[in-house]
């Protein structure tokens with residue numbers, strides 16, 4: 001049994017390394033992982049055991065004659081309660097389960113350098129994310145097809161891959177709130193996508209203020225159905241197992257099912273530092289074991305890089321695939337001059353309004369400071385898998401399109417917003433959400449909710465480069481947040497809108513004080529500072545080894561053989577909401593493509 005004292009330890013966010021000490025509140029089946037055999041030549045060697053890597057390992061090994069070895073740099077998180085308990089998600093950034101990346105100081109943010117943590121364990125981002133499950137505007141996937149030349153990526157076809165990766169769970173008693181969900185876009189896949197049993201207590205206020213907005217009222221819709229990318233998504237859905245309120249992620253959904261298969265070897269604590277080529281053909285990978293620092297090389301007929309949108313281009317560059325000038329500067333022998341590797345790096349990014357709320361609204365701060373409350377929510381979670389701990393502390397979000405007349409106004413003022421005006425009409429520009437945790441410093445331990453608004457169709461993209469030829473050194477990430485005048489204008493409009501919502505009815509009923517930026521922030525100059533000082537990644541980086549640019553229409557790196565990139569790096573354009581659903585679907589799609597090929 002997980003004791004309240006242990007729970008409190010989790011909640012102080014200080015016990016980063018907890019694996020092995022505590023037990024999850026419910027038992028998990030434990031797959032046994034088989035270590036790889038160094039003399040084999042595998043059909044597929046997969047780098048990275050995150051969302052895409054685990055989907056590929058599971059699907060490609062369905063044929064017992066196909067051999068697969070997967071190498072994950074991070075640990076195996078199974079059984080760790082910080083991972084399985086949805087409310088504790090915030091504690092996972094900066095823990096042993098994350099890559100602790102930051103942007104370089106950004107000129108658009110007056111030199112601020114936002115953090116860009118990524119998942120570092122089996123499950124990758126899906127093990128540490130906040131579990132929002134969304135697909136967004138269907139026109140995005142049609143654009144993927146156009147850019148990549150892969151017709152099958154159109155929404156009308158890709159919806160099959162979204163379906164086959166998920167099943168929908170609606171609580172037995174219809175939840176006590178209004179929501180819309182289209183059951184037809186779910187099937188019997190292993191990612192559990194569930195509606196919440198109950199909204200978190202801040203929710204009704206947040207929801208009402210956007211629903212009843214006089215100028216741009218939000219309609220309650222299903223942002224997973226493909227019908228629209230604009231509207232209010234209520235009560236999740238989240239990638240959470242409804243029956244016991246635990247995280248549903250790539251390890252439980254895909255990793256566990258391969259446990260008994262002799263033709264697939266999942267390795268963890270194995271950091272791939274280089275892909276080795278013979279001429280232009282990738283032949284093997286060299287990895288370092290975290291347990292003893294020893295190096296090993298494994299051969300594959302095909303190498304698939306699924307290390308995520310930051311680590312995939314990093315590994316390619318370390319291996320001699322990237323912009324030639326850059327590689328030469330670092331004295332890395334050039335295998336292929338691929339100027340598009342590391343470019344086109346897109347990310348959703350946001351800024352924060354943090355408010356103090358009454359005790360009835362449970363935040364991570366209150367669970368640290370109020371032991372009685374912490375014990376009671378833990379007892380409920382333990383007994384029934386319900387209550388605050390079974391939620392990510394946020395029930396819904398609103399994806400908005402900035403009205404045309406506002407954009408026309410910017411245009412008249414000489415600001416170029418053509419990109420934003422011309423986006424297909426089903427696309428939202430910005431997304432409002434909140435977390436029951438402090439996103440800005442909270443020295444007095446006030447009970448706070450952090451609302452934020454994110455730019456979800458940014459015009460500007462950034463890029464990444466190596467800082468060293470040493471694989472252990474973090475890369476340089478030029479995230480370029482709010483990097484065009486149009487992005488900045490659209491975002492500033494949206495941030496002011498969020499500020500005004502947080503300062504008026506109905507939200508005002510549950511606001512005891514505005515902790516950030518503070519009600520004295522009203523001038524444009526101060527608002528810009530508030531944006532700079534709270535700018536954050538939504539942790540959805542993508543596009544850094546994009547289809548249609550660095551990759552051809554078989555996910556192969558142009559100019560090379562025996563190597564493909566299948567993960568968020570390949571995503572050519574960001575969806576209009578959270579990214580994981582699209583990466584599951586993209587990997588399902590790619591797995592089918594690979595299985596239908598003879599090589």
Ligand SMILES: Cc1cc2nc3c(=O)[nH]c(=O)nc-3n(C[C@H](O)[C@H](O)[C@H](O)COP(=O)(O)OP(=O)(O)OC[C@H]3O[C@@H](n4cnc5c(N)ncnc54)[C@H](O)[C@@H]3O)c2cc1C
Nearest residue numbers: 048050051052073124125129131132272308568578579580
């Ligand atoms: C903090 C956070 C919050 C998020 N919130 C949400 C959310 O609420 N909803 C949502 O939809 N999406 C969310 N996301 C995004 C989503 O999780 C990612 O888009 C998704 O995980 C990307 O999948 P991927 O397969 O491309 O990479 P990842 O899932 O990141 O997997 C890459 C894996 O490769 C491993 N790896 C990297 N380099 C190497 C190497 N050299 N050798 C061996 N292994 C390596 C990594 O450790 C990692 O496990 C969030 C992400 C984060 C980090």
Ligand SMILES: *[C@@H]1O[C@H](CO)[C@@H](O)[C@H](O)[C@H]1NC(C)=O
Nearest residue numbers: 024026027028029241244246
């Ligand atoms: C939660 O329930 C699912 C589905 O029954 C099960 O597979 C999983 O092991 C449970 N999780 C935990 C942590 O007990």
Ligand SMILES: *[C@@H]1O[C@H](CO)[C@@H](O)[C@H](O)[C@H]1NC(C)=O
Nearest residue numbers: 016094095096098099100120
């Ligand atoms: C990230 O930081 C945590 C806390 O310092 C550390 O335990 C972890 O190893 C770091 N992650 C990586 C990949 O180095």
Ligand SMILES: *[C@@H]1O[C@H](CO)[C@@H](O)[C@H](O)[C@H]1NC(C)=O
Nearest residue numbers: 164165188189190253256257
């Ligand atoms: C779900 O997992 C089970 C085993 O855990 C596996 O047999 C089944 O094929 C999986 N289904 C899908 C759709 O991945």
Ligand SMILES: *[C@@H]1O[C@H](CO)[C@@H](O)[C@H](O)[C@H]1NC(C)=O
Nearest residue numbers: 376378379380381382383384
């Ligand atoms: C669990 O649920 C039951 C039935 O709703 C309820 O009576 C009980 O009080 C709950 N247990 C806890 C610890 O909350």
Ligand SMILES: *[C@@H]1O[C@H](CO)[C@@H](O)[C@H](O)[C@H]1NC(C)=O
Nearest residue numbers: 103104467468474475476477
């Ligand atoms: C890049 O490397 C240099 C030299 O080792 C170091 O001083 C600098 O801090 C690094 N930059 C980043 C952003 O990590």
Ligand SMILES: *[C@@H]1O[C@H](CO)[C@@H](O)[C@H](O)[C@H]1NC(C)=O
Nearest residue numbers: 517518519520521522526527
């Ligand atoms: C608002 O008031 C606080 C507290 O006095 C102060 O620290 C902050 O700098 C002020 N902000 C602005 C924009 O004036």
